[in-house]
Amino acid sequence: MVLDLTVKSCEMIHKQYALLKLTQKDQLPEMHAGQFVEVRVDNSSTTFLRRPISINFIDPQDNTLWLLIQVIGDGTRALAELQVGDLVNVILPLGNGFSWPIKKDQPILLVGGGVGTAPMLYWGKLLKQKGYNPSFLLGARSKNDLLQLSDFAAFGTVYTTTEDESHGVKGYVTNHPMLKEGDWQRIYVCGPKPMMMAVAKEARGRKIGCEVSLENSMACGVGACLCCVEDTVDGNVCVCKEGPVLDIDKLKW
Amino acid sequence: MIKERNTSVKLGNLVLKNPVMTASGTFGYGSEFTDFLDLNQIGGIIVKGTTLHHREGNPYPRMAETPSGMLNAVGLQNKGVHYFIDHIYPSIKDIDSNIIVNVSGSQVEDYVETARLINELEGIPAIELNISCPNVKQGGMTFGVTTSGAEEVVKAVRKVYDKTLIVKLSPNVTDITEIAKAAEASGADSVSLINTLLGMAIDAERKKPLLSTITGGLSGPAVKPIALRMVWQVSQAVKIPVVGLGGVMNGQDAIEFMLAGASAIQLGTANFIDPAVTIRVINEIEEYMIRHNVSDINELVGALII
Numbered sequence: 250m251v252l253d254l255t256v257k258s259c260e261m262i263h264k265q266y267a268l269l270k271l272t273q274k275d276q277l278p279e280m281h282a283g284q285f286v287e288v289r290v291d292n293s294s295t296t297f298l299r300r301p302i303s304i305n306f307i308d309p310q311d312n313t314l315w316l317l318i319q320v321i322g323d324g325t326r327a328l329a330e331l332q333v334g335d336l337v338n339v340i341l342p343l344g345n346g347f348s349w350p351i352k353k354d355q356p357i358l359l360v361g362g363g364v365g366t367a368p369m370l371y372w373g374k375l376l377k378q379k380g381y382n383p384s385f386l387l388g389a390r391s392k393n394d395l396l397q398l399s400d401f402a403a404f405g406t407v408y409t410t411t412e413d414e415s416h417g418v419k420g421y422v423t424n425h426p427m428l429k430e431g432d433w434q435r436i437y438v439c440g441p442k443p444m445m446m447a448v449a450k451e452a453r454g455r456k457i458g459c460e461v462s463l464e465n466s467m468a469c470g471v472g473a474c475l476c477c478v479e480d481t482v483d484g485n486v487c488v489c490k491e492g493p494v495l496d497i498d499k500l501k502w
Numbered sequence: 503m504i505k506e507r508n509t510s511v512k513l514g515n516l517v518l519k520n521p522v523m524t525a526s527g528t529f530g531y532g533s534e535f536t537d538f539l540d541l542n543q544i545g546g547i548i549v550k551g552t553t554l555h556h557r558e559g560n561p562y563p564r565m566a567e568t569p570s571g572m573l574n575a576v577g578l579q580n581k582g583v584h585y586f587i588d589h590i591y592p593s594i595k596d597i598d599s600n601i602i603v604n605v606s607g608s609q610v611e612d613y614v615e616t617a618r619l620i621n622e623l624e625g626i627p628a629i630e631l632n633i634s635c636p637n638v639k640q641g642g643m644t645f646g647v648t649t650s651g652a653e654e655v656v657k658a659v660r661k662v663y664d665k666t667l668i669v670k671l672s673p674n675v676t677d678i679t680e681i682a683k684a685a686e687a688s689g690a691d692s693v694s695l696i697n698t699l700l701g702m703a704i705d706a707e708r709k710k711p712l713l714s715t716i717t718g719g720l721s722g723p724a725v726k727p728i729a730l731r732m733v734w735q736v737s738q739a740v741k742i743p744v745v746g747l748g749g750v751m752n753g754q755d756a757i758e759f760m761l762a763g764a765s766a767i768q769l770g771t772a773n774f775i776d777p778a779v780t781i782r783v784i785n786e787i788e789e790y791m792i793r794h795n796v797s798d799i800n801e802l803v804g805a806l807i808i
């Protein structure tokens with residue numbers, strides 16, 4: 250559906266990231282973790298298409314939808330500059346979202362790199378709420394790029410890696426011993442493509458089921474234009490509709 | 503008493519309840535948009551380009567945003583006409599709009615066979631013959647860029663197709679009126695224009711093209727002035743009705759195309775910004791009619807004051 254949501258707050262977390270909280274009078278519609286929204290960026294004259302942004306969190310208490318935004322161009326910059334009370338036109342919820350694991354007693358690992366940590370917060374919450382046992386492995390360049398750490402900690406153990414060793418293990422998420430050693434039932438991952446590829450390889454090697462959340466560039470967001478396709482074992486699939494979450498068994502990488 | 507206003511227009515024998523259609527490749531099969539609007543209110547729905555055989559399309563990346571528009575290089579990804587007939591047609595045939603299939607191909611025989619098969623479908627009152635797609639290596643556009651190519655394919659399809667035949671023209675030509683006249687002389691009931699303009703985008707930092715195919719088709723508001731000029735020129739050159747498209751975003755744009763000579767319009771890229779844009783445009787056209795005291799929409803077609 251298309252909604253005009255109101256900005257409840259918009260704060261820069263760190264110089265490159267903004268946390269945008271949106272609300273409306275009516276109860277927000279039901280949304281699943283791993284789904285995304287398409288935001289119309291009215292306050293940037295150079296941004297023509299909508300911008301796909303993951304659902305970072307739904308807070309039922311104050312009826313807010315959280316979007317975690319990394320500023321990389323005009324569109325995301327304009328979103329980070331929104332003011333309390335501004336109206337934002339969004340299409341939501343889009344895409345499939347993560348699939349539920351099977352066993353409640355075996356732990357689950359949620360891996361996020363950079364702003365790819367965004368969908369993992371809500372997924373961690375839903376998993377915990379349903380009685381699963383999630384842990385998080387979050388990677389970033391430096392400790393300032395590790396976002397929402399205390400929010401994550403409420404839903405499970407948090408492991409971190411940083412490239413400059415300012416927090417957690419030095420290097421990439423694939424350097425973390427927990428990825429290689431943990432008794433994971435299932436791994437979910439979102440982040441830069443090389444990172445997702447490396448985690449997928451590790452999961453395959455250890456025969457652990459794994460889902461990745463892709464960020465192919467999009468136009469329509471609803472499966473109509475066929476711009477966002479990923480080449481899979483079933484041929485081209487629309488990441489916006491049949492994804493963004495795909496099982497690594499479907500991927501060609 | 504509220505005065506009854508006529509918004510219905512004709513393309514050959516095809517009657518549209520209003521002049522607003524959706525452009526091929528931008529509206530899927532309509533079903534993708536049922537969360538946002540009532541398909542039954544739309545004048546015509548032109549579904550994704552359909553070829554005789556399955557096509558995987560071009561590799562990703564297929565899209566690049568550009569100032570006030572976008573480039574695409576989808577390359578006619580579709581499952582082929584047989585799949586369409588067996589799996590898609592049954593679910594869309596009863597929509598109370600005109601479901602029109604956009605027919606593409608790389609050889610005359612493929613166009614003919616696809617058109618022949620679609621001719622048998624009772625729920626499809628028209629086809630739009632795409633002789634203008636810039637995203638297929640072989641054929642496609644080559645038919646649309648010469649008068650002899652256009653004549654060859656339109657004549658051949660006309661022989662097997664007896665319902666409304668709309669021919670979609672390429673803007674990537676020196677004189678679009680020549681191609682339009684050739685289509686008319688070969689039996690087209692209507693021409694639609696424009697398809698996308700061949701363009702290109704480069705990532706300077708990486709020194710690489712943004713599309714896997716290097717070049718792609720430009721659409722959106724960026725192309726509107728060109729589309730408007732071509733609709734104007736073509737409507738002066740042919741007697742058959744013209745369908746205008748290229749950058750229509752709202753009711754005012756739609757009216758501009760009609761004043762330039764279009765009997766109907768299509769919305770393409772606009773669907774990506776506002777998935778309910780068709781309904782908004784239908785309403786805005788009616789508001790314009792009220793404001794200008796127009797009782798029959800056909801009075802607006804070519805009504806440009808010079």
Ligand SMILES: Cc1cc2nc3c(=O)[nH]c(=O)nc-3n(C[C@H](O)[C@H](O)[C@H](O)COP(=O)(O)OP(=O)(O)OC[C@H]3O[C@@H](n4cnc5c(N)ncnc54)[C@H](O)[C@@H]3O)c2cc1C
Nearest residue numbers: 300301302303317318319321322323324325367464465466
């Ligand atoms: C399903 C999905 C979920 C996403 N979730 C989030 C999120 O939660 N938070 C967030 O900050 N971002 C997210 N993104 C990415 C976000 O959509 C882009 O960063 C945004 O569209 C960039 O817009 P811009 O105008 O700021 O930058 P632009 O000016 O459009 O782009 C700046 C640069 O980044 C490149 N670029 C932009 N988008 C992409 C892309 N999708 N893939 C590869 N390169 C790209 C451009 O080519 C350009 O070089 C998501 C993307 C998808 C598809």
Ligand SMILES: Cc1cc2nc3c(=O)[nH]c(=O)nc-3n(C[C@H](O)[C@H](O)[C@H](O)COP(=O)(O)O)c2cc1C
Nearest residue numbers: 525526527551574632696697721722748749770771
């Ligand atoms: C993603 C995309 C896919 C398209 N696919 C087709 C197609 O399959 N067949 C066709 O005739 N035109 C196709 N087009 C062209 C549009 O139908 C239309 O002619 C063009 O986009 C100009 O209109 P617009 O500016 O309103 O989008 C496509 C355009 C886009 C953006």
Ligand code: FES
Nearest residue numbers: 468470472475489
């Ligand atoms: S973005 Fe249009 S099909 Fe996915």
